[in-house]
Amino acid sequence: MQKIVIVIAAIVVVLGGGYWFINRDSVSESTTSNEEISNTPEITEESVTTLDTGTYKVDEEQSTITWQAGKPAITGYVHTGKFSLADGSEFVVADQSLAGEVTVDMNSLDMVSLGGGKAGQESTLEGHLKGERFFDVETYPTATFRVTDISPKVLPGPDNIEYTATGELTMKGVTKTINFPIKVFVASKAEAWMTAQFSLDRTEWGLTAGSAKVAEAITEQIIGDTVTLDLSVRLIK
Template identity: 35%
Template sequence: MKKILLPAFFAVATLAASVPATFAQKAEKVEKAITKGTAYKVQPQLSTLGWVAKKVTGQHNGTVQFKEGTVLVQGNQVAGGTFVVDMNTIKVEDLTDANYNGKLVGHLKADDFFGVDKHPTATFVITKVAPIKGAAAEANNANITGNLTIKGITKPVTFPAKVGVKEGLASASGTAVIDRTQFDIRYGSKSFFESIGDKAIDNDFTMSFNVIAKQ
């Protein structure tokens, strides 16, 4: 195995030193893939990302779409990954009135919330996958830790998920609870506006995901 890897690393280093920066960056990614695992490409059309946000008087739910991503696989285990979300695709599913729906979507894209004009994408980079010992066949079998970036602010998050690799497909599904105030999304938060009363919006929102990646 070492006889195979050493020439590969030498080739990557040679390319990185002799070609433009964009190519050097690609070479670095190749080197990382060699050392960390096989790259599976996220399939946005087969993957889903849903959200639920609660407030004193009710809740709203909707979806947002993955733009691209990579899942790193070692053997038959998910070992890492990088995921990019297109924040311009935010949708609200619980409001049937087109006018109210449009207003809420517009507000979510505004600076009060996700500031989509300035920050059109959000990213998540896995830093650790810790198997859950004794997990049932249909239950979450790993705790995922990674760096989540929203509005240009990066914070570590950890959540349970069901992950697996089979026949050239890698999958991950689960629900993550996110504290929006850590990403400077303070609108309607009692933590910052104590007198807001029944107009308060919970600091936490949930993201339910089902990611499919192909080799």
């Protein structure tokens, strides 16, 4: 259950979140499959025991949020980036509940690879995405995900791996409710990994730059609204 939470936040939150930030002149397409952007460490997809209740810390150094976005009209024009989690995120796991909040460091935006012949321009694109037109990290240095519900309400373990997470993602001053499937793999009674792959519509958080929804004309330079996220979060007691 806890893993589910973390994964979302790390979205996130997304959160989130960097995927759509791509500039009109340097954005990529978001048509690649989730499998292609997976940045998950080697995690055995099975639980060896049932996770203990209690308070867990998010291991920021081992947790990752990878995203992809692009220009739908240009085949193969795909950019990939990642975010890091901020220090201090914790979650409380009980028999039938999970509560907590994860914080994403928006200043940690790092371009992993650029498509469309833009290789070598990573630092330039990072500057665009961190600016006012996209994430505006000076005004909004973090994004957060607060877990509000997990289903089913059972502890992660050998018989319980797949969950649906629901929570509130706040990014660039906008809060929206999101939900998506996640998997929780228990490595020991005091350690677990949460993984998730899903998509978000960036425009719901006010990230409309380059979107067909606001463009005066539809051209191949339109940036896709859909951002694909791949989350991997480690929880330790």
